[in-house]
Amino acid sequence: MGRSPCCEKGHTNKGAWTKEEDERLVAYIRSHGEGCWRSLPSAAGLLRCGKSCRLRWMNYLRPDLKRGNFTDDEDELIIRLHALLGNKWSLIAGQLPGRTDNEIKNYWNTHIKRKLLARGIDPHAHHRPQALHHVAAAALVPAPAAKPKPKPAESSDDGGRSSCSCSGSGSSAGEPRCPDLNLDLSVGPPDAPTSPPPPCLCHRAWEACGCQAG
DNA sequence: AATGCGATCAACCGCGTCCAA
DNA sequence: CTTGGACGCGGTTGATCGCAT
Numbered sequence A: 001m002g003r004s005p006c007c008e009k010g011h012t013n014k015g016a017w018t019k020e021e022d023e024r025l026v027a028y029i030r031s032h033g034e035g036c037w038r039s040l041p042s043a044a045g046l047l048r049c050g051k052s053c054r055l056r057w058m059n060y061l062r063p064d065l066k067r068g069n070f071t072d073d074e075d076e077l078i079i080r081l082h083a084l085l086g087n088k089w090s091l092i093a094g095q096l097p098g099r100t101d102n103e104i105k106n107y108w109n110t111h112i113k114r115k116l117l118a119r120g121i122d123p124h125a126h127h128r129p130q131a132l133h134h135v136a137a138a139a140l141v142p143a144p145a146a147k148p149k150p151k152p153a154e155s156s157d158d159g160g161r162s163s164c165s166c167s168g169s170g171s172s173a174g175e176p177r178c179p180d181l182n183l184d185l186s187v188g189p190p191d192a193p194t195s196p197p198p199p200c201l202c203h204r205a206w207e208a209c210g211c212q213a214g
Numbered sequence B: 001a002a003t004g005c006g007a008t009c010a011a012c013c014g015c016g017t018c019c020a021a
Numbered sequence C: 001c002t003t004g005g006a007c008g009c010g011g012t013t014g015a016t017c018g019c020a021t
Helices: A019-032 A040-044 A050-061 A072-085 A089-094 A101-118
Strands: none
Touching: A019 A040, A019 A050, A040 A050, A050 A101, A072 A089, A072 A101, A089 A101
16 A cells, blocks of 8 residues: 655655764754654754654664673573564563664674574574573463564553553553563673663653653 | 675664554 | 554665675
């Protein structure tokens, strides 16, 4: 169907972002917060579509991004999460503070796939005779590789909108961020010393969900 | 020293889902 | 209840960088 392009105003910039564009975007979001991506570009004086702005912010400009080499722990965590969740990069990213779904996706495709193949593991099915830790095992997700629609229990996959399960202010206190996944993922990303869980899974406007609070 | 190839990262595209009117 | 708009996700592509020949 003819879904209208996200930006029909013909003249939007594409391709790599310039420093000035970055600065504008950051400045705007600092003073106004995230959200309303559709209207943000014009408000911020950017000739970009909202989508592009959002992506740039999420993947590159956010202040809480780590941006660096993945540690072995992170590697393993990603592998395990992928075994559980499949290509749910945003969910996986939610378990890795400071990492973005795009980054993880790229990292998976470039490094981890190769790494698994080298170990003789099928990166998709994670086949390997009993290699998976207890994690995957038991009762978590019925068929991870089968790409179940994680619909039922609101895994926040829906774009993190409806289920803003922010650890901080959200829903029922003390609830695990992924109610579905009672993960025992005790990998402590070195960069997050005492790290409480990542601020928010929902990637929603900070103000909107209050995740940044505190 | 130059060229080619492969790897990596950043960005775009299309689709699905959710919410509000 | 239906429709339209907006957001977010996952897949894919393009550009750039580094290494090998």
